[in-house]
Amino acid sequence: MATELDVRVTARFLAAGAVGTDLPPTGKLEIAFAGRSNVGKSSLLNSLMQRRGLVRTSKTPGATRTVNLFEAVLLSGPSFVFADLPGYGFADRSKTERASWGKMLETYFKTRAELAGLVLLIDVRRGLEPDDQALIDFAASLDRPLASIVCATKLDKVPLSKRKPLMLALRRKLNRPVIGYSAINHEGREALWRELIAIANARASGAGAVVG
Template identity: 50%
Template sequence: MKADPLDVLDASFIAALTPGASADGAPPTFAEVAFGGRSNVGKSSLINTLVQRKGLVRTSGTPGCTRQVNLFQTRARDGATIVLADLPGYGFAKRSKQERQAWATLIERYLAERVTLRALVIVTDARRGFEEDDLELAAFARSARRADLAPLELIFVATKIDRLPKSSARAHVKRLEKAAAGAVVPFSSETGEGRRELWLAIRRAAGVVPLAAEPINRHNAGEAADADGGRRGIQGGS
């Protein structure tokens, strides 16, 4: 089987940002993409699926699993290097008001001021769809970005798509797209559905191009030579 350029060869935890901690703990390096959404929708599982590792990011059936901004550096087979930021979920009432406020401040500052951040992936459970707090997060990401930094691209993802009957999934995603007022990537951390589409969307949004392109395979190389030969033929006539 041909090696996939999107295979993740390296993925490692680099740092965690906690409320009140200095930002020096995680100096900005490569282009970054963050994953936000309500608690327990499957953000951390989705990152594990993207990087093809079951246990890189801690996940749990109990909401409130992720409590800090965790940064992971990833490098794909084709050299593209991107930092993925797993955000704590919101809408989780079991914490104290003070703790929730501290998280909100952490996430807001991170989204508004992180210099290398390029895009925010807003993740929901396909069965629940995008709700008010998701749309509030989108509005915040659009409006609160520090004026001297590049605006954030938004990518909407409906995960746990494996939980919907196949027959109705398409129509359901169409409805979610209406609510999000934009494209929605259907995703499943169980089956891997949507992994390729999401990586491509992330790379596009983050403006990340491969550092070392895959060598062109023989078939494509032949086609390229033909096309080139054709052009040369025309020019060669003069």
Template identity: 40%
Template sequence: MTSNFRDVPSEAEKTALAWAHSARFLTTASRLDQLPQMELPEIAFVGRSNAGKSTAINTLAQQRRLAFASRTPGRTQHINLFEVGPKDAPDALFADLPGYGYAAVERSAKLRWQEVMAQYLELRRALHGVVLMIDSRLGFTDLDRKLLALIAPRLANGEVRLLAVLTKCDKLNRREADAALAGAQQVLAEVATENSEIGVAPFSALSKRGVGDVAATLHGWTRQPPPNPA
């Protein structure tokens, strides 16, 4: 599992960041059958509504409002797709999925979003990787573990990769950060198999810690086929 970070971006990180900065909105959909059927590898961003998912996407893309980061969690109600790579020849898609776990959202809406998310994560053939946003101060919640269980079959056969991003790590001291990382690695070890590719990465949109390494990981995913495509 990946967790090493450098203060100075490597050449690979610089290349990956330039690639991520090219992200631009493509389309939005409330149902799986509304998404375009494309051959490009897709990377899905998922997480609790207050885990900093949209902020992380905006930080990676170096754009303030590419993904809608609201002060009111639960506002993202659709799957939003973003093209990445050259404008005339995009080579990947970012998929921003609805956040989960926000209590104030109407129950019927939550159930609908959860169903759409589950269908996407279980059935979307173009899905190459999942970026799971975890608030580093809270660690894996029951809902996060349920999401892990949902994608575990695709992780186990190497069909999909996973990167757990520990957001808001700037709010932790060194001891707390080490404990958060160790705790995440322990949870991820429960779903790791011989064929799975699973990583964990501390991340801060404020201090920019981990931004280069996360970009490099995602860029690398799109440069090779899934280890064991379905």
């Protein structure tokens, strides 16, 4: 049985901007958080970093339009930079704007030197959607080591009797582990931190990509 992990963390906002000259280098291990608009990304990040309100939440899908960087330092472990990426799949944006966002994210994944991992967030109620699969396939095609973790968000929105079947279906569809997460009661927080620490340890040892 795994010992309890000390997940106490200090966190702060670093910067926001578009990919390129607007997004400063940090020289630290960077983990990107991505998912469909309204997947609960901001709430999960606030839960993970234990700073309510650090990442702005909005009831309006697609509110995040830049890459927002946050520093998170575990008191008993490594430090990270979390990159909050704009959500995808929001139909009310124009075709031109969606294409521009897609190009920005493609450039980020291909050129961001600090990037070591991706946390893909999927609403447990919606399951895997084409945009999610497209991002998984794109990340796998990159000519660079990139660790990946999949989290199913909004567990608290699902009755207990339905959680296990939904999680099992998602794991089978992806053929990989999936962490269930609730930003309300923080279920899954320790499990996610363990995977993030594994990425940091693998990078420190030169092992390259780790798939959670």
